[in-house]
Amino acid sequence: MHDNKTKLPAAVDILIIGYGPVGATLAALLGRYGVHVLAVDRVHEVLLMPRAIALDNEALRILQLAGLAEDAFDKIVIPEVRMHCPMVGQFGRANTSGSLDGHPKLVTFYQPDLEHSMRAQSRHFASVQHQGGFELVDLIQDDSGVLAILRDEEGSLQQVRSQYLVGADGASSKVRSLIGQEFQGTSYSQDWLIVDAAEREQQAIDHIEFICDHRRPTPHMPAPGGRERWEFMLRAGETREQMENDEHIAALLQPWIDADQLKIERKAVYRFHARCCERFQSGRVFLIGDAAHITPPFVGQGLVAGLRDAANLAWKLAWVVNGRASSKILDSYDQERRPHAREMIALAKMMGGLVMPKNAPVAFLVHGLMRSLRLVPYLRSLFEELEIKPKNNFKRGLFMPVARGRRLRRGGLFPQGLVRTQNGSISLSDDSLGDHLTLVGFGIDPRTLLDEEIRRCWEGCGGHYLHVGLQGQMSRAATPFVEDLNNALLGKAPAGSLAVVRPDRIVMHEGPQAQAGKLIRESLALLGY
Ligand SMILES: Cc1cc2nc3c(=O)[nH]c(=O)nc-3n(C[C@H](O)[C@H](O)[C@H](O)COP(=O)(O)OP(=O)(O)OC[C@H]3O[C@@H](n4cnc5c(N)ncnc54)[C@H](O)[C@@H]3O)c2cc1C
The missing domain is CATH 3.50.50.60 (FAD/NAD(P)-binding domain)
Structure with a gap:
């Protein structure tokens, strides 16, 4: 109650x-x-x-x-996404294997x-x-x-x-x-049936596949706990009641598996919006x-x-x-x-245009074109290596204007890698940035570069420090120090330079150590000081 x-x-x-x-x-x-x-x-x-x-x-x-631990909830790491057309075969692929900034590029979850x-x-x-x-x-x-x-x-x-x-x-x-x-914005006129199933005895597929069949587009993917999902686009005239009927779902699943080998856990018809x-x-x-x-x-x-x-x-x-x-x-x-x-x-x-081609000639043309574009290395990597995905780089906002030719982009995400902290434990570097605004020194103790007054202002507005060193280096100073074990941080900025990193891991400012005071004054000005 x-x-x-x-x-x-x-x-x-x-x-x-x-x-x-x-x-x-x-x-x-x-x-x-x-x-x-x-x-x-x-x-x-x-x-x-x-x-x-x-x-x-x-x-x-x-x-x-x-603050969620890595094992706080179950995940399945997805190594690739495949796009298939009944007429031209596999016409697209995204390589989602490996990790970026300390995390797998793609996982499924519940x-x-x-x-x-x-x-x-x-x-x-x-x-x-x-x-x-x-x-x-x-x-x-x-x-x-x-x-x-x-x-x-x-x-x-x-x-x-x-x-x-x-x-x-x-x-x-x-x-x-x-x-x-x-x-x-727009609403799509098509409805989709989402079917989540569980308790399959054998391992389901290990990747995400999009069956881009104009008659019935169907994405299919595995999820933790022996689960998997199918999404079926409704055809003209099909109703929610028909689609959510268990016998109808069993017929839809037939090309993959007998429905009695699974438990249908959840089903719902949605209309998507943009x-x-x-x-x-x-x-x-x-x-x-x-x-x-x-x-x-x-x-x-x-x-x-x-x-x-x-x-x-x-x-x-x-x-x-x-x-x-x-x-x-x-x-x-x-x-x-x-x-x-x-x-x-x-x-x-x-992506919706690729998944739901209007009719067979459009599917043949669009999917065929996508397949041929893969022969051009630049276009292939645009799709396969996910370079088409918009980067989380801001054009305007709470950071100093972007400076040309810098490896670390102001208004972009600060990198993350594995570090060893002063107590010898190995962790992801964001955990050393904590919940603070941080002045990061690449191969240098950033605190020593500030005079007393500016240090007080910086610390007064929640400013902290992090000294990033090479693997094997040590520091006896009071400033928090980490060894950059896979060069994920030191590889992104010149030795001896500094970065001001916001609590949400966005680079607010960066520059050479000689400009330490200026960097902090300009960052404080952005905060309204
Ligand atoms: C089929 C499908 C597949 C999807 N797949 C993905 C995916 O793979 N990856 C992904 O990133 N996203 C996906 N999404 C989108 C994702 O599910 C949503 O973006 C996400 O759940 C939104 O979370 P939310 O907290 O903003 O809103 P909700 O989860 O909708 O939460 C809103 C909450 O507000 C409460 N509420 C509403 N009105 C009031 C009120 N007046 N007063 C008090 N409380 C109120 C509701 O009870 C609810 O608990 C998918 C969505 C669908 C439908």
């Missing part, structure tokens, strides 16, 4: 509406930064619908940032497991509270905060005041409609995750984009409410995140 008489706190720093995977990740991140957070959701439990199944290395890095782990993680923080059974019905903003009106399951209303409110309330976001940010709102912020209210953008799942980037939103916004909100930065930095959330979310949607639409 859930207690519906719960009294919500009258005031919090941040109120999160929606405790799905993105809201829970934001709550966990804010908890790490010591912010007083309330996350409410109209339901109590995690949703069990078949939804996200694939995550990329960037998503896994954000889950690491939020969304409810991830959500349970993230909720457990956010519960570690005394400053984070979660409450199910409350639905947002209205909000009023003024100069100093937001008043949210929430309705419990018995219909009683309660008010919560917060400095900032974040709408993580999914695709039909109430927050989005209350701030007048209607979605722009939509993004005009602004992710209105005053003190922010939108993240599906509340801000939704994409067809063909490149597995819906949840990933929401996780990027959470990482980008969390530290900015924390720095503002903790008095370490001006509220102006919050404007950079929309500037940084919206263009990239739109680029990912455009990529998913393009």
